[in-house]
Amino acid sequence: MKRIYLDNAATTKPRSEVIEAMLPYQTEKYGNPSSLHSMGREAAEAMEESRATIAKHLGSKPEEIYFVASGTEANNTVLKGVAFQKKKGHIITQTTEHDCVINATKWLGSQGFDITFLDVDDKGVVHEDTLREAMRDDTILVSIMAANNEIGTIQAINRLGAIAHEGKALFHTDAVQAFGKMPLSLENIDFLSASAHKLYGPRGVGFLFKRDGVWITPLLHGGGHERGLRSSTENVAGIVGFAKATELAFAEMGSEAAREIALRDSLIKGVLEIKDSWLNGHPTNRLPNNANFGFRFIEGEGLVLRLDLKGIEASTGSACSSKNLRPSHVLTSMGLKAEDAHGSLRLTLGRESTKADMDYVLEMLPGVVESLRAMSPLTE
Amino acid sequence: MKRIYLDNAATTKPRSEVIEAMLPYQTEKYGNPSSLHSMGREAAEAMEESRATIAKHLGSKPEEIYFVASGTEANNTVLKGVAFQKKKGHIITQTTEHDCVINATKWLGSQGFDITFLDVDDKGVVHEDTLREAMRDDTILVSIMAANNEIGTIQAINRLGAIAHEGKALFHTDAVQAFGKMPLSLENIDFLSASAHKLYGPRGVGFLFKRDGVWITPLLHGGGHERGLRSSTENVAGIVGFAKATELAFAEMGSEAAREIALRDSLIKGVLEIKDSWLNGHPTNRLPNNANFGFRFIEGEGLVLRLDLKGIEASTGSACSSKNLRPSHVLTSMGLKAEDAHGSLRLTLGRESTKADMDYVLEMLPGVVESLRAMSPLTE
Numbered sequence: 001m002k003r004i005y006l007d008n009a010a011t012t013k014p015r016s017e018v019i020e021a022m023l024p025y026q027t028e029k030y031g032n033p034s035s036l037h038s039m040g041r042e043a044a045e046a047m048e049e050s051r052a053t054i055a056k057h058l059g060s061k062p063e064e065i066y067f068v069a070s071g072t073e074a075n076n077t078v079l080k081g082v083a084f085q086k087k088k089g090h091i092i093t094q095t096t097e098h099d100c101v102i103n104a105t106k107w108l109g110s111q112g113f114d115i116t117f118l119d120v121d122d123k124g125v126v127h128e129d130t131l132r133e134a135m136r137d138d139t140i141l142v143s144i145m146a147a148n149n150e151i152g153t154i155q156a157i158n159r160l161g162a163i164a165h166e167g168k169a170l171f172h173t174d175a176v177q178a179f180g181k182m183p184l185s186l187e188n189i190d191f192l193s194a195s196a197h198k199l200y201g202p203r204g205v206g207f208l209f210k211r212d213g214v215w216i217t218p219l220l221h222g223g224g225h226e227r228g229l230r231s232s233t234e235n236v237a238g239i240v241g242f243a244k245a246t247e248l249a250f251a252e253m254g255s256e257a258a259r260e261i262a263l264r265d266s267l268i269k270g271v272l273e274i275k276d277s278w279l280n281g282h283p284t285n286r287l288p289n290n291a292n293f294g295f296r297f298i299e300g301e302g303l304v305l306r307l308d309l310k311g312i313e314a315s316t317g318s319a320c321s322s323k324n325l326r327p328s329h330v331l332t333s334m335g336l337k338a339e340d341a342h343g344s345l346r347l348t349l350g351r352e353s354t355k356a357d358m359d360y361v362l363e364m365l366p367g368v369v370e371s372l373r374a375m376s377p378l379t380e
Numbered sequence: 381m382k383r384i385y386l387d388n389a390a391t392t393k394p395r396s397e398v399i400e401a402m403l404p405y406q407t408e409k410y411g412n413p414s415s416l417h418s419m420g421r422e423a424a425e426a427m428e429e430s431r432a433t434i435a436k437h438l439g440s441k442p443e444e445i446y447f448v449a450s451g452t453e454a455n456n457t458v459l460k461g462v463a464f465q466k467k468k469g470h471i472i473t474q475t476t477e478h479d480c481v482i483n484a485t486k487w488l489g490s491q492g493f494d495i496t497f498l499d500v501d502d503k504g505v506v507h508e509d510t511l512r513e514a515m516r517d518d519t520i521l522v523s524i525m526a527a528n529n530e531i532g533t534i535q536a537i538n539r540l541g542a543i544a545h546e547g548k549a550l551f552h553t554d555a556v557q558a559f560g561k562m563p564l565s566l567e568n569i570d571f572l573s574a575s576a577h578k579l580y581g582p583r584g585v586g587f588l589f590k591r592d593g594v595w596i597t598p599l600l601h602g603g604g605h606e607r608g609l610r611s612s613t614e615n616v617a618g619i620v621g622f623a624k625a626t627e628l629a630f631a632e633m634g635s636e637a638a639r640e641i642a643l644r645d646s647l648i649k650g651v652l653e654i655k656d657s658w659l660n661g662h663p664t665n666r667l668p669n670n671a672n673f674g675f676r677f678i679e680g681e682g683l684v685l686r687l688d689l690k691g692i693e694a695s696t697g698s699a700c701s702s703k704n705l706r707p708s709h710v711l712t713s714m715g716l717k718a719e720d721a722h723g724s725l726r727l728t729l730g731r732e733s734t735k736a737d738m739d740y741v742l743e744m745l746p747g748v749v750e751s752l753r754a755m756s757p758l759t760e
Contacts (some may be wrong), residue, residue, distance in 0.1 A: 003419070007417065010414070010415050010613075011409070011411070011613060014406050014410060016407075021405075023399075026394050026399055026402075027394065027399060030392070031693075032390040035387055035390050035695060036389070036685060037684060037687075037688040037693040038696075039383075039385070039693055040390070040695065044712060057526040068450070068452070069450070069612065071612075072603070072613075073477060073600055076599070083571075084491075098602070098603075099602050099603040100602030100612075101604055104602070106536075106601075107601050111464075130716070172539060197755040200541060202615075203615040204615030219456070219599065221480060221483035221487050222452040222478070222484070224479070231479070231480055231483070232450040232451075233390075233452075234583070235397060237582070237583060237584075238657045261417070305417075308416070313411075313417040313419055314417065315416070318603065358386065369594060374538070379520050
């Protein structure tokens with residue numbers, strides 16, 4: 001059966017160029033970059049070239065890029081690293097952040113830090129005034145994601161960062177979904193998190209941008225790798241793959257975004273013809289590849305499993321929480337009732353998505369929704 | 381030029397079977413194990429099979445294995461996780477631990493925990509009485525490595541664990557160098573750390589064994605992966621590769637250890653014929669693949685670089701600290717003077733090491749040592 005993968009926000013298929021770039025560092029060039037001998041130095045060079053490639057595309061200095069294992073690690077490193085460095089103070093984030101930011105921040109709350117979760121509007125947007133009003137003299141960190149993983153809503157991080165900097169706070173953005181999909185200015189950003197596997201790179205590698213001159217307590221203490229911020233033998237193959245994925249994503253960013261927006265908008269238009277359906281998130285200010293729908297009277301899990309039988313791979317929301325049955329905290333934060341938040345379907349396009357895929361979804365989805373509603377005790 | 385890799389304690393060459401096992405999960409089977417659709421479930425199955433394989437060889441339950449990104453992460457997770465869970469108390473470790481245990485423990489010391497670093501004898505061994513005397517009513521954790529990364533000395537972790545358990549302490553062992561190279565009993569162990577890349581597996585993946593019924597504070601908060609202990613999208617390809625490497629290492633453990641011991645002992649015998657040289661670590665109770673020599677009057681760095689020019693890839697000690705010029709804390713802990721600790725050479729054999737390699741080292745090394753001594757201001 002034909003398989004249509006529309007879960008690119010969960011993870012992406014590594015590009016063949018990425019796999020090819022990685023393979024030598026998994027086989028013949030297997031040196032540890034910390035080793036003094038030739039193969040070690042060769043590995044160190046490949047790693048530093050990768051760092052420079054990523055820095056060039058992000059617009060940072062190479063030494064501001066720190067390789068880590070994941071976006072979750074990058075986010076935990078910043079939140080806990082700033083907190084442990086400052087020892088006390090007030091941390092601001094917002095209600096639709098990824099679970100890793102929410103849960104790391106809540107844990108810091110249990111360790112004596114003051115926490116504020118900013119509200120969002122019904123499109124998932126954090127308003128500048130909301131942040132301005134929450135800022136305090138002892139605010140040490142503001143963390144607002146660049147774009148949401150479930151609903152794709154883009155935040156005005158440059159302006160929100162400026163507000164953080166009007167106070168004494170540092171500003172972090174979780175750009176795991178945004179990096180490589182949209183331009184990001186570092187002007188008002190002190191920390192930025194990204195992950196390779198959202199970008200057609202390998203699993204198990206991410207980076208943290210940390211502005212020069214800011215120091216934080218390491219999350220992983222050890223041999224002093226990554227200039228003391230993140231100890232661990234470096235995953236050279238993964239790092240080389242991440243750089244290749246970054247290079248390709250930035251080269252195609254404009255054209256690919258335009259292509260995906262056109263496909264996505266045709267999908268949205270078609271899906272919204274289904275009765276009692278709606279689009280979650282912002283109508284236009286959202287990631288090029290993200291569509292998130294609500295369907296009254298049905299459960300998202302049932303929808304995902306039925307679509308899977310038709311060869312369509314989708315999600316109810318965040319992959320991370322797809323196995324627990326609580327309604328999405330992102331959707332309820334925007335004001336959706338629990339029963340409406342349960343009926344969500346996230347379709348996230350990728351570079352292999354085609355018009356034929358959209359047509360197939362639009363051919364299958366109405367019948368699937370109808371059959372689920374026919375069985376639903378919730379239907380009016 | 382012929383290249384002889386004798387730095388297998390720093391990292392190993394991934395086996396072709398490992399790369400082959402990983403490739404499908406880097407290409408066609410790229411699902412996120414948290415996704416509900418078919419490809420996600422297929423990835424989750426591969427991950428759980430890998431967990432079961434590793435558990436079988438370690439002798440644990442599958443649900444006691446938690447995948448992480450590295451040995452450093454596993455060690456940080458245990459040390460900080462126990463500390464944050466218990467909130468206060470006394471932690472015991474010892475002076476020749478890997479930098480990640482030393483530095484994570486020192487950091488916990490700065491956060492209000494009481495720390496004891498046990499002394500070792502001149503072979504690098506922690507004596508049972510030393511631990512027994514250090515135990516206190518408020519000791520929450522004892523962390524003693526299974527085998528040392530620089531000198532290969534093996535600790536009596538089963539008996540040391542029993543002493544920890546006579547008190548109320550939990551017992552952790554860093555088995556990064558030992559796992560897959562020697563049998564390990566979990567009888568008195570609550571936590572065990574391992575890493576794939578020391579075992580002919582990929583970089584970027586490790587595991588933490590955590591005994592059932594013990595809970596610790598997660599280091600990476602987030603979406604609740606790995607049963608809430610370690611959030612992050614799982615590195616499925618890396619995990620599958622780790623399981624394959626484990627399976628092969630355990631199948632060959634006895635014969636390969638015997639083969640490496642014979643090669644190593646012939647190497648040791650030959651090297652010790654060089655004047656003013658000695659073996660660091662225990663003469664017999666050491667990892668099968670480890671030889672660590674001292675040479676009076678010369679610097680280890682110079683030795684490694686000269687050997688590299690002859691095609692021999694070696695190390696002065698830990699790869700992690702090979703780029704800083706302080707003498708090895710492992711060697712000074714055993715009582716070596718700083719100038720003697722500077723003249724160390726670690727040769728760590730691997731599955732591709734041959735008798736011809738040993739002969740070549742024995743042919744080249746005396747001349748290299750002699751020429752360095754001829755230039756040395758330290759020579760008598």
